Amino acid sequence: MASKPNGVPALRMEDVARLAGVSVMTVSRALRTPPAVAASTLAKVRAALEETGYLPNLVASGLASSRTQVVAAVIPLISQPFAPTLQSMSDVLRRASYQLVLGVSHYDPLQEEALVRAFLSRRVDGIALFAGGHTPQTIAMLEQAGVPLVEMWADSATEFIVDAVSVPQRQGAQDVVRHLLARGRRRIGFIGGSTRHNIRAQARLGGYLDGLAEAGLPHDPAACEEATHFLMEGGAAALARLLERRPQLDAICVASDILAAGVVFEAHRRGLSVPRDLAVAGFDDAEIARSMYPALTTIDMRAEDMGKRAAEMLLERTGQSSRVDLVAMPSRMHDLGHTLIVREST
Amino acid sequence: MASKPNGVPALRMEDVARLAGVSVMTVSRALRTPPAVAASTLAKVRAALEETGYLPNLVASGLASSRTQVVAAVIPLISQPFAPTLQSMSDVLRRASYQLVLGVSHYDPLQEEALVRAFLSRRVDGIALFAGGHTPQTIAMLEQAGVPLVEMWADSATEFIVDAVSVPQRQGAQDVVRHLLARGRRRIGFIGGSTRHNIRAQARLGGYLDGLAEAGLPHDPAACEEATHFLMEGGAAALARLLERRPQLDAICVASDILAAGVVFEAHRRGLSVPRDLAVAGFDDAEIARSMYPALTTIDMRAEDMGKRAAEMLLERTGQSSRVDLVAMPSRMHDLGHTLIVREST
DNA sequence: GCCTTTCTTGTTAACGCTAACCTTGCGCAG
DNA sequence: CTGCGCAAGGTTAGCGTTAACAAGAAAGGC
Numbered sequence: 226m227a228s229k230p231n232g233v234p235a236l237r238m239e240d241v242a243r244l245a246g247v248s249v250m251t252v253s254r255a256l257r258t259p260p261a262v263a264a265s266t267l268a269k270v271r272a273a274l275e276e277t278g279y280l281p282n283l284v285a286s287g288l289a290s291s292r293t294q295v296v297a298a299v300i301p302l303i304s305q306p307f308a309p310t311l312q313s314m315s316d317v318l319r320r321a322s323y324q325l326v327l328g329v330s331h332y333d334p335l336q337e338e339a340l341v342r343a344f345l346s347r348r349v350d351g352i353a354l355f356a357g358g359h360t361p362q363t364i365a366m367l368e369q370a371g372v373p374l375v376e377m378w379a380d381s382a383t384e385f386i387v388d389a390v391s392v393p394q395r396q397g398a399q400d401v402v403r404h405l406l407a408r409g410r411r412r413i414g415f416i417g418g419s420t421r422h423n424i425r426a427q428a429r430l431g432g433y434l435d436g437l438a439e440a441g442l443p444h445d446p447a448a449c450e451e452a453t454h455f456l457m458e459g460g461a462a463a464l465a466r467l468l469e470r471r472p473q474l475d476a477i478c479v480a481s482d483i484l485a486a487g488v489v490f491e492a493h494r495r496g497l498s499v500p501r502d503l504a505v506a507g508f509d510d511a512e513i514a515r516s517m518y519p520a521l522t523t524i525d526m527r528a529e530d531m532g533k534r535a536a537e538m539l540l541e542r543t544g545q546s547s548r549v550d551l552v553a554m555p556s557r558m559h560d561l562g563h564t565l566i567v568r569e570s571t
Numbered sequence: 572m573a574s575k576p577n578g579v580p581a582l583r584m585e586d587v588a589r590l591a592g593v594s595v596m597t598v599s600r601a602l603r604t605p606p607a608v609a610a611s612t613l614a615k616v617r618a619a620l621e622e623t624g625y626l627p628n629l630v631a632s633g634l635a636s637s638r639t640q641v642v643a644a645v646i647p648l649i650s651q652p653f654a655p656t657l658q659s660m661s662d663v664l665r666r667a668s669y670q671l672v673l674g675v676s677h678y679d680p681l682q683e684e685a686l687v688r689a690f691l692s693r694r695v696d697g698i699a700l701f702a703g704g705h706t707p708q709t710i711a712m713l714e715q716a717g718v719p720l721v722e723m724w725a726d727s728a729t730e731f732i733v734d735a736v737s738v739p740q741r742q743g744a745q746d747v748v749r750h751l752l753a754r755g756r757r758r759i760g761f762i763g764g765s766t767r768h769n770i771r772a773q774a775r776l777g778g779y780l781d782g783l784a785e786a787g788l789p790h791d792p793a794a795c796e797e798a799t800h801f802l803m804e805g806g807a808a809a810l811a812r813l814l815e816r817r818p819q820l821d822a823i824c825v826a827s828d829i830l831a832a833g834v835v836f837e838a839h840r841r842g843l844s845v846p847r848d849l850a851v852a853g854f855d856d857a858e859i860a861r862s863m864y865p866a867l868t869t870i871d872m873r874a875e876d877m878g879k880r881a882a883e884m885l886l887e888r889t890g891q892s893s894r895v896d897l898v899a900m901p902s903r904m905h906d907l908g909h910t911l912i913v914r915e916s917t
Numbered sequence: 918g919c920c921t922t923t924c925t926t927g928t929t930a931a932c933g934c935t936a937a938c939c940t941t942g943c944g945c946a947g
Numbered sequence: 948c949t950g951c952g953c954a955a956g957g958t959t960a961g962c963g964t965t966a967a968c969a970a971g972a973a974a975g976g977c
Contacts, residue, residue: 235716237963248927253965263925278715283692284639285963287630288932303657308649315675324689326672329661343670346629369624371579457862490864513859516803518836583933594957599935609955631933634962 236279245273256281287348296351296539297344299328299337301423302455305483306509306528310377314353314532321540323350330355332422338363345370351539356383356391357424373542375535378526380428381560388538389558390531394428395435397524397563401478401506402436404522408571410476410504413437414448416463416488417480418455429480429508436478447471452484460487461494468495475503476571482507482514485521489570504571519569527561534559582625591619602627633694642697642885643690645674645683647769648801651829652855652874656723660699660878667886669696676701678768684709691716697885702729702737703770719888721881724872726774727906734884735904736877740774741781743870743909747824747852748782750868754917756822756850759783760794762809762834763826764801775826775854782824793817798830806833807840814841821849822917828853828860831867835916850917865915873907880905 242249247266255262255270262270273279287293296318300307315325326349328340338360344352345366352372356379364386367374376383379391405413415433418426430449437444450467452459460479464487467474479485485507489499497503499519507514507523514521538559588595593612601608601616608616619625633639642664646653661671672695674686684706690698691712698718702725710732713720722729725737751759761779764772776795783790796813798805806825810833813820825831831853835845843849845865853860853869860867884905 235963239963249963250928250965251926254926257965261925266925278712280688280692280712280716282634282694282963284630284633284694285932286965288628288634288934289963289965291932291965293630303649303654311649312675324693329658342626346626347670348628348630366624366626370581370626456858458858461862487862490862493864512802512804516807516833516836518839581933585933595933596935596958597956600956603935607955612955628933631962632935634964635933635935637935637962 235282236277237282238279241270241273241277241279244277245269291348292350292543293348294323295326295347295349296323296353296536296543297326297328297340297347297349298353299330299340299344299355301330301332301355303327303329304455305511305513306481306526309528310532310535312532313529314536317533317536317540323540323543332358332419334358334360334363334422338366341366345372350543351375353377353535353539354386355425356380356385356389358422359386373539375538377531377535378425379558380424381558382428383424385556385558387556388542389556390534390538390561391558392526392531392561392563394425394526395432397508397526397565398429398432398478398480399436399439400432400563400565401508401522401524402433403439404565404567405476405478405504405506405571406436406440408476408504411442412448412471412474413442413476413478414450414467414471414474415478415480416450416452416460416467416484418484419451419453426480433478445471448474452487455481455483457483457487457490460484461491462487464488464491477503477505479505480508482509482511482521482523485523485570486513486517489517489519489521500569500571506571510566514566515568522568522571523566525564525566527563530561534561581628582623583628584625587616587619587623587625590623591615637694638696638889639694640668641670641672641693641695642699642882643672643674643686643693643695644699645676645686645690645701647676647678647701649673649675650801651857651859652827652872655874656878656881658878659875660882663879663882663886669886678704678765680704680706680709680768684712687712691718696889697721699723699881699885700732701771702726702731702735704768705732719885721884723877723881724771725904726770727904728774729770731902731904733902734888735902736880736884736907737904738872738877738907738909740771740872741778743854743872743911744775744778744824744826745782745785746778746909746911747854747868747870748779749785750911750913751822751824751850751852751917752782752786754822754850757788758794758817758820759788759822759824760796760813760817760820761824761826762796762798762806762813762830764830765797765799772826779824791817794820801827801829803829803833803836806830807837808833810834810837823849823851825851826854828855828857828867828869831869831916832859832863835863835865835867846915846917852917856912860912861914868914868917869912871910871912873909876907880907 238249238252242252318325330337353375356376374387376385376389379389380394420427447470450463452463492503507521510523510525514523584595584598588598664671676683699721702722720733722731722735725735726740766773793816796809798809853867856869856871860869
């Protein structure tokens with residue numbers, strides 16, 4: 226115990242303090258609040274730190290200060306549209322000397338619950354969740370823990386727990402449909418993810434229906450397909466099923482760029498030209514959307530801003546004196562807007 | 572302190588113990604080693620845990636036991652070829668009740684060093700790195716900490732620190748060249764990532780050269796390009812530069828599927844047919860390789876097995892009594908092999 | 918030159934848990 | 948009926964840091 230696996234005890238502050246000829250507390254201050262230490266003392270301590278190669282024990286620090294300097298994010302999937310969000314979150318947090326840790330829920334509310342439980346047990350200083358699909362237990366735990374919380378990737382109309390960063394998912398899908406109509410397409414199909422436990426998928430389907438209704442077009446349930454998973458293959462398979470039922474479709478509104486890429490590949494495989502025979506539009510402006518050929522028309526969901534704002538909102542809640550009454554604080558929804566990006570695929 | 576932000580003190584084991592009418596230690600045992608507690612006592616404790624909704628404080632636990640039950644992985648990039656590795660690592664670790672945390676180094680040895688320092692400060696129980704490109708400080712810290720360590724994605728011939736999981740990167744690239752030669756291609760170009768700080772890129776370039784040499788073909792430096800970054804766009808731009816110098820190339824060996832996808836897109840954009848005009852082979856068997864059209868010929872690098880074995884090797888080192896002499900333990904290299912997967916793109 | 922403030926450092930007591938040891942009580946062999 | 952062993956639970960003493968307070972030295976006002 227208190228020793229490294231090979232038996233040599235790990236360095237403690239006490240060792241540094243002895244070498245520098247000061248007390249342990251002074252070393253602690255030199256590390257955390259250097260201005261509170263006299264310049265000459267600081268120099269001695271820094272020399273001792275250098276000489277020993279001391280690494281502070283943040284476990285002990287976390288216990289003593291009851292702040293771990295860790296923020297957790299639970300994402301549904303480790304995949305493209307979320308990477309920029311996480312990157313910008315991580316950057317903002319690191320600047321405030323917090324570390325971001327990740328959990329992947331696979332769109333499963335029970336896995337999310339398990340992850341939240343694990344993170345709360347580790348006493349993280351904040352949690353970012355993707356909006357929607359939380360179990361009652363998850364919400365109860367979060368409330369009991371009173372930890373700063375933010376939901377990301379919400380629809381503007383979503384219920385949220387405390388804070389949320391959103392883009393209007395539903396309106397984005399409607400914009401895509403409007404665009405396809407403006408391009409003269411009338412037989413527009415839809416491919417989305419499973420709407421089960423996924424409010425983003427639900428909102429996007431809703432926006433598609435809104436778009437059709439606005440144009441006075443009937444809703445044909447057989448022109449809608451759910452992909453079984455959020456991979457390109459899922460999109461390809463969904464298109465195959467869709468074309469079997471409705472071979473005359475001239476456009477597809479797809480609820481994710483990854484799926485949309487699969488749709489385009491499947492169309493090519495069948496000898497259909499995109500966009501001539503089939504227009505395809507995606508969602509999220511993931512990397513592949515601008516890189517592939519033909520480049521995908523899509524909706525920019527401000528993935529980076531989402532992570533940045535989410536991190537900032539968390540820091541606002543943690544930054545204050547640690548005795549703020551979270552419950553009394555008003556919930557806030559920060560809406561980031563969205564943009565249709567027209568490219569070659571439509 | 573010791574209170575949630577809204578002022579209500581967090582539950583402690585003591586609260587549970589009082590409710591169950593037992594000592595704190597008994598609650599601890601009920602949670603960690605249930606067989607050591609009598610059935611009737613266990614029931615009382617579990618009822619109290621249920622009633623209070625107690626979440627153990629793993630920070631305190633970590634300090635007291637000097638085991639955090641956390642393993643860290645530093646990856647160069649949050650991108651496709653690594654996702655399955657991380658997923659399988661995470662699965663293996665979770666089963667042993669360890670949690671995986673992630674750091675992204677962006678192929679920068681200094682960022683890797685900062686991440687390793689942060690993880691060691693948090694006293695993780697093990698670290699997985701991607702092979703190669705470590706600063707001397709990184710290695711010194713790891714040695715001083717004596718923490719279980721494994722390198723992944725090594726080449727068979729790589730130097731490694733303690734344990735490593737590898738696939739023969741160099742031989743894989745050579746196999747690709749052999750395959751292209753067997754298909755009758757003779758003007759074979761190469762597109763890789765930056766070889767700076769990336770031993771995988773170096774090994775793959777080496778394998779390409781081996782393949783040419785074996786066939787008695789000359790090495791034409793102008794037929795090799797480095798992508799500026801590991802995104803599809805990077806591959807596309809690299810092909811554009813390459814074709815400007817060597818328009819007659821009939822095959823490209825690409826050091827990553829992501830880059831290869833960009834190469835294929837760029838070829839299409841220029842009206843070249845793949846594989847008729849240009850054969851393209853990738854590396855890693857990432858998701859896009861099998862999903863795109865044309866599907867990519869590539870090398871399966873056993874990404875999943877890599878994560879699984881890496882996690883197992885770490886657990887073997889941590890699992891033992893915590894006083895094993897790491898330095899005395901022999902280094903181990905576990906080679907997983909590789910397979911050429913021939914698809915439509917060649 | 919005395920008293921008050923400010924700056925700098927030290928001392929003490931947690932933080933919430935677990936390792937290691939200790940006590941109790943019961944069953945059972947001799 | 949004595950004593951031994953073992954199961955079950957309790958007690959004690961940290962783990963390595965930081966919060967809170969205390970104390971001494973330096974600086975400044977009058």
